[in-house]
Structure formats: structure tokens, C-alpha cells
Amino acid sequence: MxxxxxxxxxxxxxxxxxxxxxxxxxxxxxxxxxxxxxxxxxxxxxxxxxxxxxxxxEIATLEQAREVAEQLGSLKVVLRSRAGSGGRLFGSVTAADIVEAVKGAGGPELDKRRIEIRNPIKTLGAHKVTVRLHPEVSATIDLNVAAA
The missing domain is CATH 3.40.5.10 (Ribosomal protein L9, N-terminal domain)
Structure with a gap:
């Protein structure tokens, strides 16, 4: 078929x-x-x-992917989210939330399907998120989740 x-x-x-x-x-x-x-x-x-x-x-070439990875590596991304007492979020941080936070911090436009969140982000504080830019290149975003 x-x-x-x-x-x-x-x-x-x-x-x-x-x-x-x-x-x-x-x-x-x-x-x-x-x-x-x-x-x-x-x-x-x-x-x-x-x-x-x-x-x-799609990011077409390996060179473009490396440039975007450099931009993401030097970026300070702060994501504001509602949280209860003890630093626990109401819900969790999604890939779409991360894309908006990166764009708001002056970073490049990303595809939310390329973002890999290994463990659900449900607490305030610093987290690391991986972005697959190219089959050979991936970047790590330092994400700081702060209370709104």
C-alpha cells in the first residue's frame, strides 16, 4: 500500500x-x-x-544549526508561571511555553516539536531543556522558572 x-x-x-x-x-x-x-x-x-x-x-544546514545553538547557549530565558506555596507550579511548563519565553528573551524562532523536556517541569527554579536543531546539533537552554 x-x-x-x-x-x-x-x-x-x-x-x-x-x-x-x-x-x-x-x-x-x-x-x-x-x-x-x-x-x-x-x-x-x-x-x-x-x-x-x-x-x-526547518533549519537547513549544519552551519545554521550551529549559529542558532550559539545564540541559545548565551541566552538567559526566564519563564513566569503561576505557582503555589512551596514553589510548586499550577500545571507544568510545556514546549509552547518555552518557545514563547525564548522569543520573548530575544532568541530565535523555534519549532516546539524540536524541544525535548525529559522530566516534566513542575517547580520553580533553574532547569535545563534540550533543543534538537539538526540531526548532528542540539543545544541546551538554561531555563529559569519564576513565580508570576
Whole structure:
């Protein structure tokens, strides 16, 4: 079965990739969950649109990724969040919150899907967050969560 991926599937491909999979896997898993659509000539236009959008937001070269990593390394990011007594947050810090905090601190525009939060951030204080900029380059952001 020939499918077009609409989301990243580990071990299979990125959005916009045309892949050949077994019929049962495509029909029972990928298509019902919205991870892929059936390939047709008309759907090929969708593939082109998905790839164009991915190329626009992706960091293309290793050199660009290293420049962004340097910017992020020298950045002081402070995220204000509501907290109760004892320094515990109401909820947790999300990748979207981190992207907004980096942008507010004068940093580059990041894709929230590239941010890796190993353990949920639920307390005030200093935390380290990893950003995958390129397959070979990742940066660490020093994030300080402060009470709002």
C-alpha cells in the first residue's frame, strides 16, 4: 500500500514522505490515526505543500544549526508561571511555553516539536531543556522558572 505521511512516524519517515507499507499496517494503524493518507496523483499536490512548509520552518544546514545553538547557549530565558506555596507550579511548563519565553528573551524562532523536556517541569527554579536543531546539533537552554 502506498501512503503519504502527514505526521512523523518513527522508523518510517517525516511528513510529506511517500512510503510503501503492508496493507494491514496502513489500513488499520496509519490511516485511522491520521498519520497518513492514501497516495493518489491528486494527493501528490498535498505532498508538495507539506514538504514546502517543512522546508520553510526547518533549519537547513549544519552551519545554521550551529549559529542558532550559539545564540541559545548565551541566552538567559526566564519563564513566569503561576505557582503555589512551596514553589510548586499550577500545571507544568510545556514546549509552547518555552518557545514563547525564548522569543520573548530575544532568541530565535523555534519549532516546539524540536524541544525535548525529559522530566516534566513542575517547580520553580533553574532547569535545563534540550533543543534538537539538526540531526548532528542540539543545544541546551538554561531555563529559569519564576513565580508570576
Amino acid at each position: 502506498k501512503l503519504i505521511l502527514t505526521q512523523q512516524v518513527s522508523g518510517l519517515g517525516e511528513p510529506g514522505d511517500v512510503v510503501e507499507v503492508k496493507d494491514g499496517y496502513g489500513r488499520n494503524y496509519l490511516v485511522p490515526r491520521g498519520l497518513a493518507i492514501r497516495w493518489t496523483r491528486g494527493a501528490q499536490r498535498e505532498v508538495d505543500a507539506i514538504k514546502k512548509a517543512r522546508a520553510a520552518r
